[in-house]
Amino acid sequence: MHWPVNSIRDYSEERRLRLRESIGGKFFVTFIHIILILISLTCILPFLHLLALSVSSGHAVDLGQVLFWPVGLDFTVYNYFFENTPALRAFTNSVIITLGGTVLSMLATVLTAYPLSRRHLYARKPITMAALFTMLFGGGMIPTYLVMNSLHLINTYWALWFAGLISTYNMLIMKSYFESVPGEVAESAQIDGCGEVRLLLRIILPLSLPMLATLTLFYGVGYWNMFMSVILYINETSLQNLTVVVQGMLQIQGNFNMAAMDMMQQQEMVSEKLKAVGVVVMVVPMLAVYPFLQKYFVKGIMLGSIKG
Incomplete structure (x- = not known):
């Protein structure tokens, strides 16, 4: 019944x-x-x-x-x-790292999550499982550093952004959110001649503002509080962010x-x-x-x- x-x-x-x-x-x-x-x-x-x-x-x-x-x-x-103290310069560095990293991460996450949310994508499930595998096993600190060094990204913010460009957890949340959008919405847009890119920009993303705002905040807080990656990849004190500088001040107040x-x-x-x-x-x-x-x-x- x-x-x-x-x-x-x-x-x-x-x-x-x-x-x-x-x-x-x-x-x-x-x-x-x-x-x-x-x-x-x-x-x-x-x-x-x-x-x-x-x-x-x-x-x-x-x-x-x-x-x-x-x-x-x-x-x-x-x-x-x-x-x-170098706090003012470090504050500016933190703003640059946070804004640049958040924009790049959100862009990469959207471009990854949206194709995986489309049911007609070839090898959709294997690609999703491969992404899920990275949540359980990582490449390791030393191999990642060697890759960044070989790409000549040490002492640049690109090392910070590329090392954690996409959070698999955030990507899966976004993918599930895109999948929750009723199929009638996409079908109606496609009947009117809307392509995939236009469907994403004009339909899917506007309907996903709450999720986008949440993940933007997650990425922003992560980049703002970034500490270990800055210690690994940034050796020049003039490029360090506020988190590292404040931590140094707490340990050595001679700054x-x-x-x-x-x-x-x-x-x-x-x-x-x-x-x-x-x-x-x-x-x-x-x-x-x-x-x-x-x-x-x-x-x-x-x-x-x-x-x-």
């Missing part, structure tokens, strides 16, 4: 509302909200603590008086962080021009403040980008794509 789709949806909605209105349902919803709030606090409070440390006076930080609210506002450490400071200023530049500033500068750009992509995460992808 087959139930109408609308009847199933109405029954599910009625059951959900009945559960929420019951005493047990209200308790369950309240419990879930409390758990989510606690999880959110575990992410927010550490960042607030670091932010408060970075703008508090060195004396208050040294005495352990700073928790989640600044004590004695002092932005001196930010001035020295950008003026007397700061301490000779240019008097004793009072050196006391203000305590270790905890330096660490806090480095972490805040690394985290804030990603937090600033997220709100612009958030709307795509909850947007209905197939709403209105098929009429009738």
Whole structure:
């Protein structure tokens, strides 16, 4: 016996509302909200603590008086962080690496996932299995370095971009998303004379904006936080990104021009403040980008794509 789709949806909605209105349902919803709030606090409070440390006076930080609210506002450490260290140049390098790598990775992922999502592609399954194999077994660090060295890509950003150009996991997500687009959409476009390239650019990609935004954020965060690849392929300090530079500052704080400071200023530049500033500068750009992509995460992808 087959139930109408609308009847199933109405029954599910009625059951959900009945559960929420019951005493047990209200308790369950309240419990879930409390758990989510606690999880959110575990992410927010550490960042607030670091932010408060970075703008508090060195004396208050040294005495352990700073928790989640600044004590004695002092932005001196930010001035020295950008003026007397390679942080500003490293920040620019991080932006270049992130923007260039994200664009190239998204382009390569789309050009790989879309053909594999087309059922008429010859050897579609073997190619997909070969891509899946790379998730389990990699070429290794040394062979990859030798390949990059033979291509004369060491000390260039192309080594960073080519080494991780396509994430197999992201590619499979995109492939599955393309496959979820109803066949009626593609058939209608092809009847109107739409080719594969135009179908991808005018139909498939606009319908896939939530997925594209999500994978763009994944790639962007990965390139922004890139550390090991920069250590391997970038030897020139002038080309290193912010992650490597901040890590070096945390280990060797001699990167700061301490000779240019008097004793009072050196006391203000305590270790905890330096660490806090480095972490805040690394985290804030990603937090600033997220709100612009958030709307795509909850947007209905197939709403209105098929009429009738």
